[in-house]
Every structure is written in structure tokens, then in C-alpha cells.
Amino acid sequence: MYPLLFRAVLSRFDPEFAHHAGMAVIRILGVPPFSWVTSALTKPDPSLSVDALGHTFPSPFGIAAGFDKNAVGVRGLAALGFGHVEIGTVTAIPQEGNPKPRLFRLIEDRAVINRMGFNNDGADAAARRLAKLRRGAPNTVIGVNIGKSRVVEVENATADYVASATRLAPLADYLAVNVSSPNTPGLRGLQAVETLAPLLRAVKNASGSTPLLVKIAPDLADEEITAIAEMAVAEGLAGIITHNTTISRDGLRTDAATVEAAGAGGLSGAPLKARSLEVLRLVRSVVPAEFCVIAVGGVESPADVQERLDAGATLVQGYTAFLYRGPFWGREINRGLRRR
Numbered sequence: 001m002y003p004l005l006f007r008a009v010l011s012r013f014d015p016e017f018a019h020h021a022g023m024a025v026i027r028i029l030g031v032p033p034f035s036w037v038t039s040a041l042t043k044p045d046p047s048l049s050v051d052a053l054g055h056t057f058p059s060p061f062g063i064a065a066g067f068d069k070n071a072v073g074v075r076g077l078a079a080l081g082f083g084h085v086e087i088g089t090v091t092a093i094p095q096e097g098n099p100k101p102r103l104f105r106l107i108e109d110r111a112v113i114n115r116m117g118f119n120n121d122g123a124d125a126a127a128r129r130l131a132k133l134r135r136g137a138p139n140t141v142i143g144v145n146i147g148k149s150r151v152v153e154v155e156n157a158t159a160d161y162v163a164s165a166t167r168l169a170p171l172a173d174y175l176a177v178n179v180s181s182p183n184t185p186g187l188r189g190l191q192a193v194e195t196l197a198p199l200l201r202a203v204k205n206a207s208g209s210t211p212l213l214v215k216i217a218p219d220l221a222d223e224e225i226t227a228i229a230e231m232a233v234a235e236g237l238a239g240i241i242t243h244n245t246t247i248s249r250d251g252l253r254t255d256a257a258t259v260e261a262a263g264a265g266g267l268s269g270a271p272l273k274a275r276s277l278e279v280l281r282l283v284r285s286v287v288p289a290e291f292c293v294i295a296v297g298g299v300e301s302p303a304d305v306q307e308r309l310d311a312g313a314t315l316v317q318g319y320t321a322f323l324y325r326g327p328f329w330g331r332e333i334n335r336g337l338r339r340r
Contacts, residue, residue: 002325002326002327002328003324003326005326006323006324006326011105011107014101014103015103015104015105015112015323016100016101016102016103018323019103019323022327023068023072023073025076025327026073026076026077026080026327027072027073027075027076028076029076029079029080029327030073030074030075030076030077030078030079031075031076034079035075035076035079038076038079038080039078039079039081041328041331042079042080042081042328042330042331042334043058043081044058044059044081044083044334044338045334045338046058047338048060048083048334048337048338050083050314050315052239052292052314052315053173053174053211053238053239053292054173054211055141055173055174056141057083057084057141057315058083058141059081059082059083059330059333059334059337060083060305060309060313060314060315060316060337061082061083061305061315061316061317061318061330061333061334061337062082062083062084062085062086062141062143062315062316062317062318063077063082063084063085063086063317063318063319063322063330064086064296064317064318064319065086065087065088065089065143065145065176065178065215066088066089066114066116066319067319067322068085068087069087069088069089069090069118069119069120070087070090070120070121070125070126070129071087071126071129071130071133071142072129073085074087074133074140074142075133075136075140077330078140080327080328080329080330080331081328081330081331081333081334082330083141083315084140084141084142084143084173084315085140085141085142085143086142086143086144086145086176086317087126087130087142087143087144087145088120088126088144088145088146088147088176088178089118089120089145089146089147089178089181090120090122090123090126090144090145090146090147090164090168091118091120091122091123091146091147091148091149091150091160091164092122092123092146092149092152092160092161092163092164092167093122093149093151093152093160094120094121094122094125095117095118095119095120095122095149095150095151096119097116097117097118097119097120098115098116098117098119098183102114102115102116102117102265103116104262104263104265105323106252106254106258106259106262106267106269107254107324108253108254109252109253109254109269109270109271110269110270110300110320110321110324111252111254111267111268111269111270111271111320112267112268112269112320112323113259113262113263113265113266113267113268114183114245114265114266114268115182115183115263115264115265115266116183117150117183117184118147118148118149118150118181118183118184123146123163123164123167123168124167126144126168127167127168127171130142130144130168130171130172131171134171141173142171142172142173143172143173143174143175143176143213144168144169144171144172144174144175144176145175145176145178145215146161146164146165146168146175146176146177146178146203147161147178147179147181147184147187148160148161148179148184148187148190150184150185154186154187154189154190157190157199158198158199158202158203161177161199161202161203162202162203162206165203165206165207166206169206169207169208169210170208170210172210173210173211174210174211174212174213174238174239175203175207175210175211175212175213176212176213176214176215176241177199177200177203177212177213177214177215178215178244179191179196179199179214179215179216180215180216180217180243180244181244181245181266182217182244182245182246182247182264182265182266183265183266188217191216191217191220191224191228193224193227193228193231196214196228196231197231197235200212200214200231200232200235200237201235204235204236204237211238211239211292212237212238213237213238213239213240213241213292213294214228214232214237214240214241215240215241215243215244216228216240216241216242216243216244216279217243217244217246218242218243218244218245218246218248218272218275218276218279218297219246219247219248222278222282225242225279225282225283226282226283226285226286228240229282229283229286229287230286230287232287232291233286233287233288233291238291238292239291239292239293239294239314240283240287240291240292240293240294241293241294241296241317242276242279242280242283242293242294242295242296242297243275243276243279243296243297244266244296245265245266245267245268245272246266246267246268246272246275247264247266247267248267248275249267250271251271252271268297268319268320269298269320269321270298270300270320270321271298272297272298273297273298273299273304274298275297275298276295276296276297276298276299276308277298277307277308277311279297280293280295280308280311280312280313281311281312284311284312284313292314292315293312293313293314293315294313294314294315294316294317295308295311295313295315295316295317296316296317296318296319299316299317299318299321300318300321300324300325301332301333301336302332302333302335302336302337302339302340303336303340305318305333305336305337306336306337306340318333
């Protein structure tokens with residue numbers, strides 16, 4: 001039913017408008033009695049639970065950052081069967097993001113190009129919502145992804161991240177430092193180990209006992225990825241998220257004119273599958289078994305999630321396929337994992 005609805009109706013709407021409309025429905029599904037009915041249909045089997053980062057995740061499969069930037073749909077996404085929700089990216093200073101249009105579907109590739117630019121309501125607003133969530137949804141595992149405010153110069157990035165961490169870490173089950181989005185000028189330059197290590201050290205100090213992870217880009221050279229992974233272990237981080245969107249356009253089926261018209265931005269979705277597995281295996285080969293590795297990129301089916309788990313992922317996240325699979329995607333993944 002949903003594929004037909006997508007082809008006939010939803011694909012005709014502006015992607016960002018469609019996302020906000022969908023989020024409105026998700027928010028409703030998080031409110032009783034709708035949440036009770038939804039959870040009854042989608043609740044993961046207890047056999048799927050995973051202990052990681054000091055918490056019990058009801059399923060290894062969760063929603064990646066970018067889907068719920070402002071912590072407004074957490075209850076609904078949890079009711080839909082996702083084992084955790086990573087909100088954000090949140091910045092210390094509220095910002096509107098890049099000019100519209102900034103989100104583009106590549107339907108033939110089951111992919112998306114975005115240059116959203118960390119549009120969000122800021123750390124204070126996120127903290128207020130998280131505090132309310134903690135009172136009403138205490139068992140939902142919530143990660144918080146933080147990034148650099150656009151108005152802050154790169155040389156002042158550490159203080160900006162620390163401000164977000166200080167405000168949000170006490171309310172997060174884990175904190176993820178995003179230094180890998182292609183849509184904030186200068187951000188990816190922070191991935192150089194000599195720059196990243198002191199930044200993460202400062203954020204870790206500000207985060208207290210909240211587990212800290214770093215999210216990297218798939219476009220780094222393999223030796224850069226292993227260097228970051230080894231550094232993350234040495235600095236006492238709890239894990240690493242592999243990975244963010246890519247600036248590559250290799251291997252797309254969508255015609256070149258359509259891709260060119262979409263312009264700059266990060267590509268996500270099915271085309272990232274091969275590189276996602278490469279990065280995951282590379283990171284897992286150099287970190288201890290207990291080190292948390294969250295795999296993201298090109299995940300669509302239960303087989304994709306299982307493949308990531310077999311390759312060493314502790315947890316798996318998805319985002320783009322939600323647009324193509326629909327609201328019961330989480331249930332589809334969980335039921336498929338249970339059968340496997």
C-alpha cells in the first residue's frame with residue numbers, strides 16, 4: 001500500500017514539505033491512545049534487545065540523526081518500533097539552515113541529496129523538550145547529535161561544541177559529535193586527528209558520565225578512518241558512528257542532469273551500501289570488541305541490518321529508506337531480524 005501511495009501522491013510533493021507532514025503524523029502516533037495501538041503492532045521481540053552504552057536497546061535498529069532534528073517525534077518513532085532515536089543535529093545557537101530547496105529525491109536510486117545545513121531550534125530548545133521527554137518516556141533510548149553553529153568560526157568550534165554538550169549531555173543516553181556533515185563550511189576539516197583529538201577531549205570532559213561517540217564521513221581515506229578510530233579508543237570515547245552522508249555521486253542510476261540540478265549536498269540511501277560496509281569493517285578491525293560501532297548508510301531491509309551486525313556493528317541506524325518504505329519500516333526490520 002505505501003509504495004503505491006508514495007508513487008501516486010507523496011513523490012509529487014516537495015520532499016521537505018512531505019517530511020514535515022509525515023512528522024506531524026508521527027507525533028500523533030506518539031500520543032495515547034494512538035501510541036498504545038501503534039506499539040502493539042510494532043513492538044520488537046524481546047530477543048532483539050541489545051545492551052550497549054550502558055543501556056538496553058529494545059532493537060539494534062534505530063533512527064539516525066537528521067530525521068528528528070528538534071526532538072519532536074521521539075515518542076512516535078519509539079512507538080513505531082525503532083530501538084533508539086538519535087535527535088539532531090543540534091547546534092548551540094538556533095539556525096535556519098541553508099536556503100530552500102535543500103532536499104532532493106533520487107527515486108531511481110532510492111536515495112536523497114540534502115544540504116539542510118543543521119537547521120534546528122538550538123540546544124536550549126532541545127534541552128527543554130528532552131527534559132519533558134524524560135518525564136514522559138523514560139525507557140526510550142535517546143541519542144543527541146551535536147554540531148558546530150554556522151556563525152561560529154572553525155577556530156572557535158571547540159567552545160561551541162562544549163556549550164552544546166554541557167546543556168544536552170545530562171539529558172542524553174549518549175552524545176554524538178558530528179564533524180562530518182558536508183553542509184557546514186569548514187566542518188569536515190575538523191576530522192584531522194590533530195584537530196579532532198583536543199575537540200573530543202574537551203567535549204568528553206563537558207559530557208561527564210554520558211557516553212560520547214564521534215560521527216565520521218565515508219569520504220575519508222582508509223588510513224584517516226583507522227587513525228580516527230584508534231584515536232577515539234585512546235581518548236576514551238564510547239564509540240564511533242560510521243558514517244555520515246557522502247559527497248560522491250559515483251554509480252548513480254538517476255540521469256546526470258537531474259543529479260546536477262540537485263546540486264551540492266550529502267548523498268544518502270541505497271548507493272552508500274558498499275562503502276558503508278567497507279568503513280564498518282575497517283573500523284571494527286582496529287577497535288576493541290566492547291567498543292560501540294553504530295553503522296549507518298544504505299540500510300533498507302532486514303538483510304541489510306543483519307549484514308551490518310554480522311560485520312561487527314553493535315547497533316544499526318537508518319533514515320533515507322523511511323521515505324521509500326513508509327512508517328512501518330521499523331516493524332519490517334524487526335520482524336525480519338526475528339525470523340533470521
